[in-house]
Ligand SMILES: NC(=O)C1=CN([C@@H]2O[C@H](COP(=O)(O)OP(=O)(O)OC[C@H]3O[C@@H](n4cnc5c(N)ncnc54)[C@H](O)[C@@H]3O)[C@@H](O)[C@H]2O)C=CC1
Ligand SMILES: CC(C)CC(=O)C(=O)O
């Protein structure tokens with residue numbers, strides 16, 4: 148089993164080091180190969196996604212990814228921005244299905260941004276379409292406006308688009324997931340305004356005919372953002388587009404205590420996957436040794452389960468994380484009174500110890 152390890156920038160290197168430590172403690176036979184990506188690769192090779200890194204990612208059975216980006220690259224052209232590395236990997240490998248489970252661990256109900264009773268037992272699965280929508284739609288660019296409110300002014304534009312097959316396949320992923328969980332799917336759209344999401348709603352409704360045992364609700368994204376903080380436990384599986392899923396998953400992370408708790412899996416139709424925390428490179432805390440590595444460690448567990456056929460090892464990691472939280476160890480983002488504040492490395496060490 149070959150795992151491509153792409154730490155990236157900022158806290159990416161710190162949190163991936165902890166996940167690798169945890170993987171090594173499992174006594175499974177992996178080949179781990181590390182490659183630069185993002186700003187680190189731009190500095191080393193002049194491109195955020197060098198051919199050698201992409202080749203490694205293609206060959207590997209799974210990819211463990213940290214995060215990319217830093218404010219210092221804000222002035223770079225878009226193709227050279229570190230963030231293009233993760234978008235490029237998702238596109239090149241066809242990783243269209245992004246799973247972002249928002250689970251509030253029993254020990255963290257008091258770290259949540261909501262009252263404990265609203266999040267106790269929370270277990271939502273956000274399924275975000277990951278290779279379409281306005282993040283990838285063409286045409287895009289800058290030009291001089293010929294119409295609109297200010298003809299003659301510089302304007303920028305992006306294109307939101309989804310094709311029927313793109314919507315159909317992500318809808319199937321969501322219904323299959325909901326079927327396993329025995330609950331329901333909420334399809335989140337903006338069909339009251341956008342043509343793209345009218346098609347989205349139509350196609351999801353059509354696909355639902357094959358999954359009559361699963362309940363389907365439709366909700367506009369603005370209402371969904373509100374309902375997520377009003378009554379999050381009313382959701383089970385949320386399926387939505389790339390941009391809405393990006394935003395709603397950051398929102399949902401705070402129900403679990405912190406964005407540092409939200410893992411993710413991005414899968415293609417061959418079950419090859421990229422596993423990364425849902426957060427970014429957090430330049431504001433990078434290098435301070437305080438980043439929460441649990442989202443990345445839990446992403447490694449998802450990797451073992453989904454791509455490497457090691458469900459038992461995945462269970463062991465998840466149990467170790469719960470044990471560490473039960474011991475009261477907390478990085479600053481999930482700290483609350485009466486618990487013990489630890490750094491990134493101590494948290495990783497504690498998970499390794501709990502595995503033994
Ligand atoms: N997949 C990726 O590589 C992603 C990259 N980015 C990039 O990351 C850079 C920073 O973006 P931001 O908007 O600041 O988002 P961010 O997710 O990096 O950080 C947002 C806030 O959450 C905190 N945070 C994030 N992860 C944490 C962790 N593990 N433990 C504790 N606190 C944590 C940060 O300190 C910050 O206050 C940008 O260049 C952005 O484009 C953003 C999201 C995803
Ligand atoms: C570069 C961004 C689209 C990454 C991001 O925010 C995400 O995937 O959550």
Ligand SMILES: [Mg+2]
Pocket residue numbers: 393394397425426
């Ligand atoms: Mg995001």
